[in-house]
Amino acid sequence: MLQSGDIAPPFALPDADMEMFELAAERGRHHVVLYFYPRDNTPGCTLQAADFGDHEGDFARHDCIVVGVSPDDCLTHAEFRDQHGLSVRLLSDPDTEVCRLYDVWQQKEVDGVKKMGVRRTTFVIDKQGVIRHALHDVTPRGHAAAVFELVKELETQSCKRKSPRTPS
Template sequence: MLQIGDIAPTFSLPDADMEDFDLAAERGRHHVVLYFYPRDNTPGCTLQAADFSDHEDDFARYGCIIIGVSPDDCLTHAEFRDQHGLSIRLLSDVETEVCRLYDVWQPKEVDGVKKMGVARTTFVIDKEGIVRHALRDVTPRGHAAGVFELVRKLETENANGNRQEQRRNA
């Protein structure tokens, strides 16, 4: 299981516009909020995606991008995005390879039936590609605000660390 301090596994997946997103390309450029969710157009997933979209500019001010991943295909993501006016990037993991890589593809029980599905999980990955926070079994309501505080603190810590480093080198 992926732990805090681990290097985030890199991957490349298509988004709702069928353009590839490569996590490795974000190293040195952005913090990444990588969140996994079960399905487009379910109440909790819609709430979570809309909340992240509503606050995307706030995250961007702290050098952070938001990426959602589910097993839905690109066309379903595009319809979901357009129907709800979402601005965040949604990636398609139809084969659940990245879900497995991040250990969020897990057994679930729904209405007494056991099956595999995505455990709602969010990872905060810093600009160096290190997992700084792993939030498992999250509740969609208010989740974006809590994640934003983690990103804000992360960027503040980085800024303070850089100032201390500059003082030591002076």
């Protein structure tokens, strides 16, 4: 299971407009909030995407982009985005390759039935491609604001790493 300090595995996935998003292309440019969610048009997933969209300007001020990933196809993402006026970039992983790569495709039990599904998880990845926070089984309400606080800490930590050490 991926955790803080691990290098974020690179991947490329299409978004709702069928344009490719490559995580490696963001290295050195942006921090990335990569969140995995079960599927479009469910109450929790809609709330989570809308909240991230509502904070998009805050994230951008800290050189951070937010992308969501689910197994839904590009067309479903586009309909979900348009129906709810979402601004967060939604990536399609219908073969669950990236979900498996990030170890969020797991067995769940719902009403006594076991099936595979996405474990709602968020990774905060710094500009160097290092996972700084891995949040599992998140609750959608208030999640975007909590993640924003972690992103703000990245800037503080980055400044501390860059500041010269004083000789003793």
